[in-house]
Structure formats: C-alpha cells, structure tokens
Amino acid sequence: MKCLDQEQLSAYAHRLLEGREEETATAHVDACPRCRAALEEYARLDAVLDEWKPSEPSPWFDTRLRQALAASGTRRPAGFLGLAWTRWVAVGALALLVGVGVWAWRRAHGPAVVPPVAQRVVPQKSPALQPATLAQAPTTASPSRIKQAPAKVAHAKARENASPEDDLRELEDYDLIANFEILSELPHGAKKIAK
Amino acid sequence: MAVETDLDLMLRVRRGDSESFGELLRRYRRPLVSYFARMVRDPALAEDLAQEVFLRVYKSRERYRPDARFTTWLYRIATNLALNALRARKGEVSSDSAAQPDSEPPVERFADPQPSVEQRLIRIDRERLIRQAVEALPENQRAAVILHKYQEVDYRQIADVLNVSESAVKSLLFRAYETLRGRLEPLLKGGQL
Numbered sequence: 152m153k154c155l156d157q158e159q160l161s162a163y164a165h166r167l168l169e170g171r172e173e174e175t176a177t178a179h180v181d182a183c184p185r186c187r188a189a190l191e192e193y194a195r196l197d198a199v200l201d202e203w204k205p206s207e208p209s210p211w212f213d214t215r216l217r218q219a220l221a222a223s224g225t226r227r228p229a230g231f232l233g234l235a236w237t238r239w240v241a242v243g244a245l246a247l248l249v250g251v252g253v254w255a256w257r258r259a260h261g262p263a264v265v266p267p268v269a270q271r272v273v274p275q276k277s278p279a280l281q282p283a284t285l286a287q288a289p290t291t292a293s294p295s296r297i298k299q300a301p302a303k304v305a306h307a308k309a310r311e312n313a314s315p316e317d318d319l320r321e322l323e324d325y326d327l328i329a330n331f332e333i334l335s336e337l338p339h340g341a342k343k344i345a346k
Numbered sequence: 347m348a349v350e351t352d353l354d355l356m357l358r359v360r361r362g363d364s365e366s367f368g369e370l371l372r373r374y375r376r377p378l379v380s381y382f383a384r385m386v387r388d389p390a391l392a393e394d395l396a397q398e399v400f401l402r403v404y405k406s407r408e409r410y411r412p413d414a415r416f417t418t419w420l421y422r423i424a425t426n427l428a429l430n431a432l433r434a435r436k437g438e439v440s441s442d443s444a445a446q447p448d449s450e451p452p453v454e455r456f457a458d459p460q461p462s463v464e465q466r467l468i469r470i471d472r473e474r475l476i477r478q479a480v481e482a483l484p485e486n487q488r489a490a491v492i493l494h495k496y497q498e499v500d501y502r503q504i505a506d507v508l509n510v511s512e513s514a515v516k517s518l519l520f521r522a523y524e525t526l527r528g529r530l531e532p533l534l535k536g537g538q539l
C-alpha cells in the first residue's frame with residue numbers, strides 16, 4: 152500500500168479518521184517504519200502543546216457567579232411592564248421627591264398662582280391696555296403661549312379697579328427671567344418691565 | 347450510584363432543580379475558564395465570559411431542548427462569546443501584546459511550587475511560545491484546535507459548535523496543526539528556544 156500523505160497522517164494522528172479509513176491506515180502504519188516516524192513528530196507536537204497548562208478559576212469565581220445568578224433570579228419574575236415592584240416604589244418615591252422640590256421652590260421664589268401676562272402687563276400710556284380692557288387683551292401676546300382661562304378672566308374682572316401702579320408692583324415679584332421671551336413680545340409700554 | 351449525564355442534569359435544571367445546576371457548574375467551571383483563557387488570554391475577561399455562559403444557560407433553561415449534546419450547546423455559547431470578544435478587542439491586540447508581551451500566565455500560581463528559577467523561566471518561555479503560536483492562528487482554526495486538543499471535543503461536535511461541515515473541521519484542524527508544527531519546530535527538535 153502507498154504511504155499516507157501528510158493530511159492522512161495528520162488526521163490519523165489526531166484521531167480524525169474512522170471506520171474503514173482508520174483500519175486501513177492502522178494496517179499500513181504498523182508495517183511502515185517511515186509513516187511511524189512521521190507519526191512520532193505529531194506525537195511530539197501533541198506533547199509540546201500539552202505544556203500550555205490550563206488556567207484555574209480564581210477563588211472568587213464561584214462567589215461572583217452566585218451573586219450574578221442571584222441578581223438574575225430577582226430580575227426574572229418581572230412585574231408590570233417588565234418592572235419589579237421595588238422599581239415601581241423607587242419611581243414613585245422619585246416622582247414624589249421631584250413634586251415636593253418643585254412645590255418648595257415655587258413657594259420660595261414666587262406666587263403660587265401666577266396671573267396671566269395680559270393681566271400683569273398694564274402699560275400706563277396705551278389706551279388699548281387700560282384695566283377695563285384687560286380681559287380682552289390676549290391678542291397682544293402670542294395666542295399659542297398665553298391662553299385666557301375662564302378663572303383667570305374672572306380674576307382680571309375682579310381686578311378692574313386696581314391701579315396700573317398696583318399691577319406693576321405685582322409684576323416686580325414675578326420671575327422675569329423665565330418670562331423674558333413672553334414679555335419681549337408685548338407692546339412697547341410693557342418692555343421696560345423686562346429690563 | 348451511576349453518574350448522571352449532563353442531559354439528565356439539564357433536564358432537571360429545566361424543572362427548577364438548582365442542585366443539578368450546581369453540579370453542571372462544578373463539572374464545567376474549570377474547562378470553561380481554561381477555554382476562555384486560551385481563547386482570549388486575559389484571565390479576568392476569561393472569568394467574566396465563563397460566568398456569562400453559565401448565566402445564559404441558566405436563563406434559557408426553560409427553552410433547553412435535548413436535541414444536541416449539552417457540551418455542544420455549552421461550547422457553542424462559549425465560542426460565540428469568545429469570538430465576539432476577540433473581534434471587539436481586535437484593535438487593541440497589537441498594543442496589548444506590546445504592553446504585556448511576557449506577562450506571567452496565571453497558571454504559574456498553581457504550578458509545581460519548588461522548581462528552580464532556571465526551570466521556571468524555561469517553562470514560562472516555552473509556554474509563551476506555544477501560546478503565541480496558537481494565538482497567531484486565524485480565529486476559526488484557533489477555536490477548532492483549542493476545542494479539539496485542550497477541551498477534547500470531537501470533530502463532529504466542533505462542526506456543530508462552529509456551524510460548519512465535518513470536512514471543513516478536518517480541514518481547519520489539518521491546517522492549524524501543520525502551522526503549529528512549523529512554528530513550534532524549535533521545541534519539537536528538543537531545542538530550548
């Protein structure tokens with residue numbers, strides 16, 4: 152029989168042959184010193200590769216894995232919309248905290264109920280914005296940004312007798328920076344307030 | 347008492363038996379950490395990846411179907427993770443090798459405690475040569491050789507793991523071993539580097 156070629160020798164050495172192929176190769180190698188010598192080189196390669204020793208898991212591998220599995224186990228029975236109840240509690244607490252913060256800030260920095268701009272801005276010279284006409288004045292500002300709610304209209308009517316000076320004093324308490332953009336759109340008489 | 351097969355254990359895990367999962371973990375923690383250490387070299391990353399494999403096995407236990415050997419499934423997950431990690435690190439490989447070319451492999455912690463300094467240095471050097479020769483192989487050849495030589499996975503399973511044909515695995519292994527034979531020739535001739 153012909154000697155095994157390199158690929159057959161390698162396959163034989165690495166036990167990649169089976170059945171009839173393997174039987175034929177074994178029969179040949181047993182009788183062929185040249186092929187046996189070639190196989191010895193594969194055996195040496197095998198022995199050299201064995202010198203690359205395996206790594207051991209570190210002592211904390213099991214602990215870390217247990218923790219990861221435990222964490223995975225607590226996430227698994229997810230509640231409504233994939234959130235566990237503890238997360239809902241956290242979300243609720245956060246929302247409450249934000250709400251209280253906003254309330255406290257508004258209490259500290261300005262009136263709880265801010266009157267509409269149309270009520271607050273009362274130019275002294277322009278007859279179009281006399282107190283009597285305040286309730287009908289929203290056209291002086293952007294309609295999309297300032298809308299006259301019925302309650303606020305009633306409030307404006309109740310203030311019909313207030314003087315323009317009273318209105319200006321009230322405006323000074325208001326946070327002008329936050330409303331600068333709105334005020335800049337008002338008629339000339341009101342712009343000085345924004346400065 | 348007969349040793350339970352991986353399949354039996356996994357089927358129990360599927361029914362919620364955590365002790366069986368513990369047994370699988372004991373059986374495969376060391377092989378998996380070793381596999382990853384040889385594939386990605388970095389010992390910390392190897393442990394992270396081994397942990398990820400166990401997490402994935404545990405999370406998908408209810409979907410486990412015993413139509414393939416457990417080790418095939420395990421090494422398929424592991425190989426995908428390893429190859430992804432290698433690809434993700436591809437840009438870093440050259441700088442990484444330059445940064446720690448001869449760093450002592452973690453295996454030294456567990457080696458013979460009393461070798462002479464010279465023996466120790468020789469062993470480290472030989473191991474470094476072998477590691478570098480395997481690491482220089484293309485990804486698929488590298489995975490095939492490590493699975494075949496070190497994890498003792500047979501070539502049919504390797505075909506399933508790598509999702510290639512059996513003849514393709516034989517070809518991968520032939521080319522890989524021939525390349526290694528050439529690169530490790532100094533060691534094969536009995537020389538000391």
